[in-house]
Amino acid sequence: NVPPYLSGLAADDPSRAAFEVRYLAAVAPAHDRFNRLRIDAGLAPLPKGLFLEASPDLNLLLTPTIVRRERAKQLDPARFVYLEGCVRSEGPFDLPVFPRNDGPLVYLSFGSLGAMDVGLIERMLAVFDRLPARFIVNVGGLRDTYRAVPDNVYLDAWFPQPSVVAKSDLFIHHGGNNSFCEALRFGVPSLIMPYCWDGHDNAQRAEETGVGRHIGRDGWSDDELENAILGLMADSEMRFRLKENAATMARAPGTEIAAEAILALVRT
Incomplete structure (x- = not known):
């Protein structure tokens, strides 16, 4: 019941087999080099396409319950400990005063690469300009590149992300695991526009579980982006479910559960 890693596919997608064939072919040269390195180090080679192996002692899994998949074969709970995410703490964040200071708050961050x-981002700013909302946008080290910024948008090179997400009504991000878990932890809908790695998988899972939406980074129209933003902020059923999940995650801090599991292992 788990789709291929990095595929962005649903578990029952009929293109699964074709993806797996192409994936194995694409990673074969790197995997061959990796296995030679393992053999030189006295380790057994791994099966084709596999770059990670589970620890025989303890494995910490960051997937919150609300987006967790049902496995046909359950993992050994003695070795695999699920966490309700693992969200870091940051300093406080004071909201800026916008020239157009009305409406819900939307945070946009695509990480350092996506910035x-x-x-x-300039295309998105043009859409933001016509919406009744405020937007905080992480543009990394390219802040000076932006000349015309709408009055309802605040740009900067860095933000204490968890503190900003906690105050937001919507989080637009690339689907990285930290961003996805932070949105879930604070009960905020996600609009995911992935470009690499686990972002594609998390975007698919957000759609499947009703905790957000997925839009491709190319091919969207201004109206499509506007409707996605307004639709997510108006979805009261989704927001209620996310708030309930946020309370569940708050009662089981992943950092504390991880620390307890590690200490228990050390003591044995």
Whole structure:
């Protein structure tokens, strides 16, 4: 019941087999080098396409219950400990005063790599300009690149992300695990626009579980982005479910459970 890693597919997607064939072919040269390195180090080679192996002692899994998949074969709970995410603490964040200071708050961050896509963010800013909301946008080290910024948008190179997400009504992000878990921890809907790695999987899972929406980074229209933003902020059923989940995650802090599991292992 678990789709191929990095595929962005649903578990029952009929293109699964084709993806697996192409994935194995694409990673084969790197995997061959990796296995030679393992053999030189006295380790057994891993099966094709596999770069990670589970610890025989303890494995910490960061997937919150609300987006967790049902496995046909359950993992050994003595070795695999699920966490309700693992959200870091940051300093407080004081909201800026916008020239247009009305409406819900939306936070946008695509991470340090995604911030390099200035053209994409400029397109999004043009859509933000016509919406009745305030937008905080992380643009990394390229802040000076932006000349015309709407009055309802605040740009900066860095933000204490968990503290900003906690005050937001919507989080637009690339689907990285930290961002996804932070949105879930604070009960905030996600609009995910992935570009690499686990972002594709998390975007698919957000749609499947009703905790957000997925829009491709290319091919969207201004109206499509506007409707996605307004639709997520108006979805009261989703927001209620996310708030309930946020309370569940708050009662079981992943950092504390992880620390307890590690200490228990050390003591044995």
